[in-house]
Amino acid sequence: MIKKISLALFIFIFTFSCSSEDDNQSDFLSNSSEIIDSVVNDDITLGFDRSAMLVFWADNFIMPAYKKLKDDLSVLKESIASFNEEPLQANFEIVREKWLSAYKTWQHVEMFNIGKAEEIYLSSFMNIYPVNEDRTTSNINSGVYDLENPNNYASQGFPALDYLLFGLGENDAEILEKYQPSDNNYSKYLVSVINKMEAKTNTVSNDWDSYRDTFVVSTENTATSSINKLTNDFIFYFEKGLRTNKFGIPAGVFSTDELPSKVEGYYSKLYSKTLALESLYAVKNFFIGKAFENDALVGDSFQSYLTFLNAKKNDTSLSDLILSKLDTAISSVTELSDDFTSQINTDNNTMLLTFDRIQSVVILLKVDMLQTLNINVDYVDADGD
Amino acid sequence: MLLKKINFYFKNTHTDPSGLAVFRILFGLLMLFSLIRFWYKGWIESLYINPTLNFKYYGFEWVESLGSYTYLLFIICAIASLFVALGFKYKFSIIIFFLSFTYIELIDKTTYLNHYYFVSVLSLLMCFLPANKFFSLDNYLDGTSCQKIPKWTVDSIKLLICIVYFYAGLAKINSDWLLKAMPLAIWLPSKYDIPLIGQTFMQLKWVHYLMSWGGMIYDLAIPFLLLNKKTRPFAFIMVIIFHLLTKILFPIGMFPYIMIFSALIFFDSGLQKKILKKISSFLRLFKKNPRKHINIKSVSFIRLHLSPISKIALICFFLFQLLFPFRYVFYPGELFWNEEGYRFSWRVMLVEKKGATDFKITDSISKKYFYVNNRDFLTAFQEKQMSFQPDFILEYAHFLGNHFKGQGHQNIQVFADSYVGLNGRLSQRFIDPKVNLFTKKESFKHKKWVIPLNDEIKGF
Structure with a gap:
């Protein structure tokens, strides 16, 4: 008798556990979960509502940010068109202004490297710096280039515009000279670059209309779920896109010497701090769940998730710790010169100190937050103990 | 008197060979399946x-990856x-x-799992056991089959499982x-996507405690x-429930099945014979002429010829199994933190440890x-494992030192x-940042450059 029971039990659990091994839940599992769902009242769900968080992320961060970027780029494109018709200083100023506001919006978008953005390598078309000047110049001169070619990633996007708008001469007069007469190779390159940026952004932004519904329900704790991927994207962006690219590389953390020409927004000599701060605010708002361009709207976020999990470290909540370190990093950045290149050239130690402060946030995100959420950083699937 | 008893036990107690045969068959098939998987x-x-x-085990640095010959x-x-x-050809096969x-396991310690170690240890033990004396192809070829085998052979497997x-x-x-x-308390709430229990029981504090104490x-x-x-039938049901529960909750691969099937060794020959009968009748389906009888001469039992060296080896094997896990007592500091004496000690699923380690x-x-940039040299999995284990950090530091020396750096x-971060504690500095790791050598000695955990974990 006992043998029969144990055999039945064995077969049941064996089937159950085998099927749960697959990422794609088998019919058996989804059927049984449907039955269970109908039996179990939703009220007794004790877990955090991850789907609500994903909905908030999609509707109040990702989609409005893409929408804003799309609009910004279309305004930038119009300004470029007007400038190309009448290549005057006044029109040029407008292009620069629109470039900056679109670039600032981009700082809110870069971390969402998921779905279409990941598939078409959006960031590669938008923000690879430093600019490959030689290749850009030869593209302009020949007038023949394919911006889809990965070799041209460093010859387009916001950094290439930075070069085209600020880097072509010693002063504005010299730069403007390059765009005379109208519709020359330089003007044409401006158009090609903005067209590519707009097209890529529109592709991603439009895709979100349909992707959203898939995105918000993908709450499982697996390597391919939206929630885990976006969490990893967020941390990866903070470590690589923000810490390493904006601070580490130019300050010479990863090389024997400083590389001050590798800052973001190098040619303007004005905006590297603005862009870095914008990116830090974007990260902070996302962390605390303050909706994009709507500070009054606060929703589910890493902060509320950590609070739900009651993550406390020595009686301080983990999210408070992260926020206080993040604020320290932000105030440290505020102290820097507007132009990081001159900051590095005059006083790199302050730059390195800022890097360390950002790094201390990286540790809290990568080690403490991921441990609390129990999300793996790596996607190597291998057996555990 | 005791010695006499021991001598008697080794020489004159016997048992039915079905248990060992069943064990051999299941072990072989499970391993085959594991390798294919x-x-x-x-x-x-x-x-x-x-x-x-590849990260090497201390003393086994000579084990090289075979590249695609793997x-x-x-x-x-x-x-x-x-x-x-x-x-x-059992003896030869089990040794191979x-x-x-x-x-394979020695190629890279990144993949260390207790259950791989268990398989190695178990297969080493099986090299000494007459697992092919019953219900095997070797019997068929020899024309002899044993009705009894020394009791200690089956008991040795039981002992190993009990130790584990x-x-x-x-x-x-x-x-x-x-x-x-x-x-x-960290792992279970993250299993929220398991139907029925995920969003309910797995979220409850008392369930975490119940499962800790229960485990x-x-x-x-x-x-x-x-x-x-x-208590055996009850125990076996517990074995099944426990291991399948771990299977559902954690990505632990084949380990639950290995342990479940291994536990069959504890049963009397009754059940084992039934299993063999089932296998026989299953095999008979494939036979063209089921009536043709194979003549295998039964011998009552074999005297297992264990050379004195084998005997000493077996004794050493078990002494090692009993004592080696306690080597941690010779090290100062926190075992889970320093991991000195952590591996090869059946410390299963005890720590949630995550690290971020960069090299200057x-x-x-x-x-x-x-x-x-670690990812220039390590896979994501290696980087993860390296980041919180001192011996990995040291080995990688040497690799980097030699690499950049080779590039002409002075x-x-x-x-x-x-x-x-360990078991939910706030992350803290792990390695003394002022110590030049390139001058430190791997050894069994305590690693003084690991900064002690600023907390105490009491217990074994």
């Missing part, structure tokens, strides 16, 4: 071929496990299995596990419950330095900027 999942490539460097090694190992299951499997369970239970008697329900009691008690005839290469004279120093 490993291959199918693409892990041979991602874990053994792709990495540019596939060949897996084929050899798989064939050996099939032969073990069939009982074909032990060697090839262990070689009991030591795993002892290791759970610590303040993190019992008083904080760590790391289950500890289970591990300590199950050897005795399996040994006792009265400095020119000691010009003081110029730069940080290394006066190289290697420093680690390392932070680790």
